[in-house]
Amino acid sequence: MEIIPYYREARLARRPLRRTGRTAALAVLTGAALAAGGGTAALARTAPEIVVRDGATQPAFSYEDAIREHVFVQSEVDSDRDGELDRVAVDIVRPRETEQGLKVPVIMDESPYYDNAGRGNEGERKSYDANGDPLKFPLFYDNYFVPRGYAYLAVDMIGTTRSDGCPVSGGPADVLGGKAVVDWLNGRAQAFRADGTPVEAGWTTGSTAMIGKSYDGTLANGVAAMGVEGLETIVPITAISGWYNYSRMNGVKYWTDEQPWLAGYVDTDPPEKCAAVNADLDAGEDDATGNYNDYWKTTDYRHGTITRASKVRASVFAIHAVNDLNVKGDHFSLWWEELAQHDVERKVWLTQRGHVDPFDFRRDEWVRTLHRWFDHELHGVDNGITDEPRADIEVGPDEWITQDDWPSRDGETVILRPRDDGTLAQQRTPKGSTAAFTDAAGPEGHGYSEGAMVEDPTADRPYRAAFVSGPLPDDGRLSGTPDVRLRVKLDEPTANVTALLVDYGTAERVDHLGPGSGIETLDTESCHGASTAFDDACYRETRVTTTTSPVNVIARGWLDVQNHDSLSDPEPLTPGEFEDVRWETLSQEYVLKKGHRLGLILAGTDADYNTETPTGATVTVDLASSSIRFPVVATTGDAPADLVVPRPKSVWRGPAEVSLPVQERRFH
Secondary structure, eight states: OEEEETTOSSOSOOHHHHHTTGGGGSOOEEHHHHHSOSHHHHHHHHSOEEEEETTEEOOOSOSTTOEEEEEEEEOSOOTTOSSSOOEEEEEEEEOGGGGGTOOEEEEEEEESOTTTTOBTTTTBOOEEOTTSOEEEOSSSHHHHHGGGTOEEEEEEOTTSTTSOSOOOTTSHHHHHHHHHHHHHHTTSSOEEOTTSOBOOOTTEEEEEEEEEETHHHHHHHHHHTTTOTTEEEEEEESOOSBHHHHHEETTEESSSSHHHHHHHHHOOSOGGGGHHHHHHHHHHHOTTTOOOOHHHHTTBTTBOSSOBGGGOOSEEEEEEETTOSSSOTHHHHHHHHHHHHTTOOEEEEEESSSSOOGGGTSHHHHHHHHHHHHHHHHSOOOOOGGGSOSEEEEEETTEEEEESSSSOTTOEEEEEEEOTTSBEESSOOOTTOEEEEEOOOOTTSSOBOHHHHHSSTTSOBTTEEEEEOOOOSSOEEEEEOOEEEEEEEESSSOOEEEEEEEEEEEEEEEOTTSGGGSEEEEEEEEEOSOOOSSOOOEEEEEEEOEEEEEEEEEEEEEEEGGGSSOSSSOOOOOTTOOEEEEEEOOOEEEEEOTTOEEEEEEESOBTTTOOOOOOOOEEEEEGGGOEEEEEEEOSSSSOBOOOOOOOOSSOOOOOSSOOOOOOOOOOO
16 A cells, blocks of 8 residues: 655646656555654655545545635736636635645646536536535546545636636637636635635645536647646547637638537626627638637647647646547547647547447446556556557447557558449559539429438439449458548539548447437446535436437548648638548548448538538549548458459449438536
8 A cells, every 4th residue: 555645745736757657756655664663754644645546546534524616817818808817716626634644636627618518417507605606516436536636626617607707719818717717726826715815735745637528628738738837637528629620621611600609608697798809719710611720729729829739838638539529539630649749648438329428338348448547647656547448439339349559550541532433442443533412402492412412322313423332351440540532623612511430331330420429327326435414426327329320321421522631721722623631530430340331422511510501512423543441451450451442243223212310418
């Protein structure tokens, strides 16, 4: 058993310690040292201590007796333009022993959802006593980790709940509020109680983790991308890494008025308070063009104005869903690529669900793994978690594998080419072969649904060009990001183009498009942590939901053709002239099964996930110069897969009248 005393010689801070065995820098006393008399051991006998047994912190502190308090941290931003710096509302629960000298690290969930959507699958909200101090914290983090020697902070994002200011949909003010709290925990910012009395965070080591799903995890990404000292690790769950990518892809809008709409959704104050700020969000997002501009750069955590991946000091344990069509997979894949380039310590779980928290699809393993991660990153416990495979990947309903990294380093690139006979194969079609489709208005004027795009792929449809392979002779696993390369000419200056990689073959799959985005909430509960009369540690259990269907969209990608070279400076095509265009779809982890067929669908505006108006342009594709490429590995582990994709040997008719639900937009 290890005892980590409150008077440790150095905070668990800084990246060099993490990479060179930071536990050696800690003043750690063993049970044998405590038995010895005099000196440091005598002091340790009377001091509150963190208890580590079998490589894990133990629940040595009372959750019921923990200190619960509320403070306001002063930020460096005036987001509502009232002439006063915004103050960030922070609810705290920490072991009572921190009043006796124990210093603990912090786990922090900053959220804009505490008084609207609530948090977690059950939409929990905070509650307070008559003095304004917190009684109930949403989620299990406080119940589980406070007894193990952590403080937990539930922070109201600027402009929401009890914080000052206006929300700005991921912009600088949102991020600077979280930074201010980390600064306060490390003695670099001021905080006040409700009566105006200054208050310091003398009870903490300053070592901080940020965690959260969706917008909460997005704020963690943003604060980490400011390189804030004291932020040791982040755990972003299905989180945004750049808000342009949340609103659109390659000039094609997913939503119209997304930025002011979201700001209004999370702000429960009267709308006139932030009307001017929301008007600026509306102007800045530039829905008229869909371009990336200086406004979007302020919300870009990878290559932004104030936030950049190159600044990240914290380790990152990311969780994302490859089938999340709210916070789409490119948020993870692009962020992960940048973190790898800058040698950031990192770990990932990838699931087949939609916008779902791992507490609701792999609960027991999630709690164990998160505990080990925080123990290692915040308490310096040498538990080996960073020596394990970096990636956990769900390849089927509740079927998980591990992989050394993501994507696999051993992926074999498969190149498939559309052919003039409607087939899809590795052989190139004769030069001069073309296919055409129209970026046409569908039945409701917004393009065509994905169901209409993928149904009966051998039938002629004016709004799409469809190509299908022969049956796959072997299994393989797509691991990474497909790359679409087309040579096209238009009869108008631009068009919205959709590319879908499709699996034609009946199988049971996670029902990520259905209600719950792949989970069903049950009546039974499981408990993780300690409880009080006001805040229990018990949550309803879930189980995976599946669907058996003859067709599934593997990967999606969209392009406004005039943005093919630049997201900021569109170049309309010269009608009648061919031009090469290239873009990546959303990333995926997907098992390609023997006997199934692969399809490539090229179409116009996607009515399910775009809010663009179809241009009416006819798109002609030079098939001999067009392809889709994607990496394939063996169905388990890290190994190349020699996947041969044959041409069909006979006429094949796919499923007719396909109906694909549109994935719900979840905020919990």
